[in-house]
Amino acid sequence: MDFDFDADQKAFIKEVREFLEDVRQWPDAADIMCPERESDSILADTPARKRFNRELARRGYLGLSWPREYGGQGRPGIYEYLLNEELSRVGAPLIGKGVGCVGQTLIRHGSDKLKSEFLPRILKAEIEFALGYTEPHAGSDLAALRLRADRVENGWMLNGQKMFTTSAHFADWYWLAARTDFDAPKHKGISLFLLPMDQPRITIHPIETMGEHVTNQVFLDNVFVGDDYVVGELNKGWLYICEALDYERFTFYTFSPLEEKLKALRALLSAKADDRRAIADRPHVRRRLARLTSEVELSKMLQRRVVHAASQNRVPTIEAAMCKLYSTSLHQRLADFALDSLGLDGLLHKGDPKAPAVGKWEWSYRATALDTIGAGSSEVQRNIIARRHLDLPLRF
Structure with a gap:
């Protein structure tokens, strides 16, 4: 296998580096480019970092590998890898969960409604997501999650707790895994939902870890989510989560x-x-x-x-x-x-x-x-x- 980059890829790396040199002249560059920052350096968790992501969007760096029909450029995924390499080299926020885990899954499995509602906002860096997977009794064994999604009229009622949810303290939307079939084998009864984080029955407790990374406990108490905000097919959430985690390990x-x-x-x-x-x-x-x-x-x-x-x-x-x-x-x-x-x-x-x-x-x-x-x-x-x-x- 050939590990060298071709001429177009090398030109792209040069272009990104020149852009980052321009960013060094911004008044708030020290908040954006933090190579010494050991924790959360990949996140757009400050106003300056969010502004930086909006500039990435304006320059067309978000959705490089997305199909053109969804506003992307249809380029090979290696360009997103190259972009993230240069961003992480200087400690700038990466292109994020929206473009990667969330956006790629919605493109493959989301309804037309979810695609039209979220994909344009992701490409403009207008929205931040938190991933709701881990629970107190379902860490490495993610399929053992217990957060309940009970069927009600026109939707689902969510009850339970998530643990170690990065970004929950500043995210706009929750990408949440819940159990929708309690009789099926544990890998078969999980579904994915999208819900806004600012609902009154969602309670967020930030936790600072020993590495000064801020993560969160999230409690959901009778939180309603409509049928339109189920991602993909019901009870196929485990498949979607595994696909998203493979992408996360690759890019993060x-x-x-x-x-x-x-x-x-x-x-x-x-x-x-x-x-x-x-x-x-x-x-x-x-x-x-x-x-x-x-x-x-x-x-x-x-x-x-x-x-x-x-x-x-x-x-x-x-x-x-x-x-x-x-x-x-x-x-x-x-x-x-x-x-x-x-x-x-x-x-x-x-x-x-x-x-x-x-x-x-x-x-x-x-x-x-x-x-x-x-x-x-x-x-x-x-x-x-x-x-x-x-x-x-x-x-x-």
Whole structure:
């Protein structure tokens, strides 16, 4: 397989980089481009970041791979990957759940009403979504979800709780999985709904994690949703969720932040202070830096395999699982190595003026644990690889 980019793709990368250089001149550029931001760097969760996404939309960067009939450009999906790589390299918000998980699923499975209502607003960056999957008793085993959707006249009544819903504290609409058939096998009785987040019977409790990522508990108490806002066919939500998660693993876990982290750490450890020997001059540090450099290149190759699979019109389920499992673990190994090498100074919080790299690595140590959970935990990725690639039994 050829991992090199063709002339058109290289020209696109150059175009995006020139656009981002222009953004650096904006008065609020520091809020938009935050490569040091370990948590939530992919989100459009501030007015400046939302304005940036609207500029992405104005320039035609949203919906690159959507069919032209829905307002997209009909370009290969690799262009969205290339765009997200450049955005994540500088710590800018990515193109988001609307264009990816939500928009792609609506294009494939949504009704004409849902397509006409949501797709144009997504392309204009006018709307933010939260994904309501995880529950207190249904984390990695998502099919065990219990949130009830009971049939009522002209729609459904929702009751239950969701957990760890990123974006719920600022999202406009909820992309929600609920159980609609209580007698069917657990994978067969799930449906997807769209509902506005500002309803009075939806209660949101923000939770700040150890990595300073804000997630949420969401409680739904007799929340009505009409039949028009059921996504696709009833009781086929599990299929749609799996498709969306494959897309999320592909687009959200980009390679460039790993590359930039390694460059920054190498520069930090190579710097000399007060005529003392640089940390990187120590033999054991040099060996580990060399090892991590090779591992970052391996992560790049795993990501390229995902891109290649997608370019062959395959859903890159196995490739995405391998890439997600390896790269998120590597982020942790980089943070571990940084703290080991920096010694006690590395433990200083980013609020301490004496913290190396403004506390980047202490924050990274706390935040990277979250990446091994989001979009399917490491255990889930191992199960996917074991069952779908190695043909191992479910229990072994």
